[in-house]
Amino acid sequence: xxxxxxxxxxxxxxxxxxxxxxxxxxxxxxxxxxxxxxxxxxxxxxxxxxxxxxxxxxxxxxxxxxxxxxxxxxxxxxxxxxxxxxxxxxxxxxxxxxxx
Amino acid sequence: xxxxxxxxxxxxxxxxxxxxxxxxxxxxxxxxxxxxxxxxxxxxxxxxxxxxxxxxxxxxxxxxxxxxxxxxxxxxxxxxxxxxxxxxxxxxxxxxxxxxxxxxxxxxxxxxxxxxxxxxxxxxxxxxxxxxxxxxxxxxxxxxxxxxxxxxxxxxxxxxxxxxxxxxxxxxxxxxxxxxxxxxxxxxxxxxxxxxxxxxxxxxxxxxxxxxxxxxxxxxxxxxxxxxxxxxxxxxxxxxxxx
Numbered sequence: 001x002x003x004x005x006x007x008x009x010x011x012x013x014x015x016x017x018x019x020x021x022x023x024x025x026x027x028x029x030x031x032x033x034x035x036x037x038x039x040x041x042x043x044x045x046x047x048x049x050x051x052x053x054x055x056x057x058x059x060x061x062x063x064x065x066x067x068x069x070x071x072x073x074x075x076x077x078x079x080x081x082x083x084x085x086x087x088x089x090x091x092x093x094x095x096x097x098x099x100x
Numbered sequence: 101x102x103x104x105x106x107x108x109x110x111x112x113x114x115x116x117x118x119x120x121x122x123x124x125x126x127x128x129x130x131x132x133x134x135x136x137x138x139x140x141x142x143x144x145x146x147x148x149x150x151x152x153x154x155x156x157x158x159x160x161x162x163x164x165x166x167x168x169x170x171x172x173x174x175x176x177x178x179x180x181x182x183x184x185x186x187x188x189x190x191x192x193x194x195x196x197x198x199x200x201x202x203x204x205x206x207x208x209x210x211x212x213x214x215x216x217x218x219x220x221x222x223x224x225x226x227x228x229x230x231x232x233x234x235x236x237x238x239x240x241x242x243x244x245x246x247x248x249x250x251x252x253x254x255x256x257x258x259x260x261x262x263x264x265x266x267x268x269x270x271x272x273x274x275x276x277x278x279x280x281x282x283x284x285x286x287x288x289x290x291x292x293x294x295x296x297x298x299x300x301x302x303x304x305x306x307x308x309x310x311x312x313x314x315x316x317x318x319x320x321x322x323x324x325x326x327x328x329x330x331x332x333x334x335x336x337x338x339x340x341x342x343x
Contacts, residue, residue, distance in 0.1 A: 004151045007178050011168060012158035014186040020215040022197035024208060031201070034334050041333035042198040042326060043227035044292045047283040048299035049325040050220055051276055053307045054318070058272040065273060072277035076284035082126045089277030094270035
C-alpha cells in the first residue's frame with residue numbers, strides 16, 4: 001500500500017514536470033520568430049494527431065466511430081456549439097450501433 | 101483565427117473563471133464516463149480505493165492512469181511504469197510550451213496551478229479560445245475538467261456500476277467529437293489546413309507503415325507527428341501571421 005502510494009507520487013511527478021517546466025520558464029525567454037510560428041501551429045498539429053487514427057478505436061467498431069466523426073464534422077462545419085457537436089456525435093454513434 | 105485582434109475588455113477575474121468553467125463543459129461530458137470506467141477497472145483488479153482515488157487526484161492524466169493499472173496487473177516493475185508514463189505524457193511539454201506564449205498572466209503560482217491541469221483536452225480548448233490570454237480563464241477550464249475526472253472516478257469506485265454498455269461504447273466518441281469541433285472551424289485558412297493534413301498523413305504512415313515493424317507508443321507517435329507537422333508549417337509559412 002505504501003509502496004503503491006509512492007508509485008503514484010512518482011507518476012504524479014513525471015506527469016507534472018513536462019507540464020510545468022515550459023509554462024514557468026519558456027515565458028521569460030524571447031523566442032526567435034520561427035520558434036513562435038512553430039508553437040503557434042502546435043494546437044492544430046496536436047488536434048489532428050489526436051483525432052487520427054485514435055478515433056477509429058474509440059467505439060466498438062471503426063465504422064460506427066467513422067459515422068460519429070462524420071456527424072461531428074458536419075455539425076462543426078455549421079459551427080454549432082461544442083456541446084451540441086459532442087452530444088450529436090454520441091447520439092449518432094448510439095443510433096448507428098442500435099440500428100445496424 | 102484563434103487569436104483575434106479584438107481588444108480585451110479588462111475583465112475582473114470572477115467572470116473569466118466562470119467563462120473557463122463553461123468552456124470546459126464538453127470536456128466534463130467526455131471525462132465522466134471515462135473516469136467511471138477507470139474507477140471500475142481499478143475496482144475489478146482490487147486496487148485499494150485510496151490508490152485509485154489518489155491517482156486521479158495527483159496524476160490527472162487519463163491514458164497513463166489506465167496504462168498504469170494494466171502494467172501493475174502484468175507485474176511490471178515500478179521504474180518501467182514511471183518511464184512509460186513519462187514518455188506518454190511528455191507530449192504535454194509541447195502543449196505547455198505553446199500555452200506559455202499565449203497566456204499573458206505572469207503570476208508563477210497561477211502558472212504552476214495551470215500547469216497541473218494541462219491535458220490533451222484542456223489544451224485543445226485553451227489553445228483555440230482567445231480568452232486564454234487570461235490565466236484565470238484557463239484555470240477555470242482546467243478546474244472543471246479536474247472535477248469531472250475526480251467525480252467520475254469516485255462514481256466508478258463507490259457506485260461500482262457504469263453506464264449501460266451500448267451508451268458507454270457510444271460515449272467513447274465524445275472527446276474525439278470535441279477535437280473535431282475545435283479543429284474544423286480553423287481549417288478555413290490555408291496554413292492550418294496544410295499543417296493539420298500533414299499531421300494526419302504522418303500519423304497514418306507511423307501507424308500503418310512503421311508501427312507493425314517497429315513498435316512506437318501512442319505518445320511518441322503524437323509527439324513525432326505534431327513536431328513534424330508544426331515544423332512544416334513554420335518552414336512553409338514564413339510571411340503569414342498564423343495565429
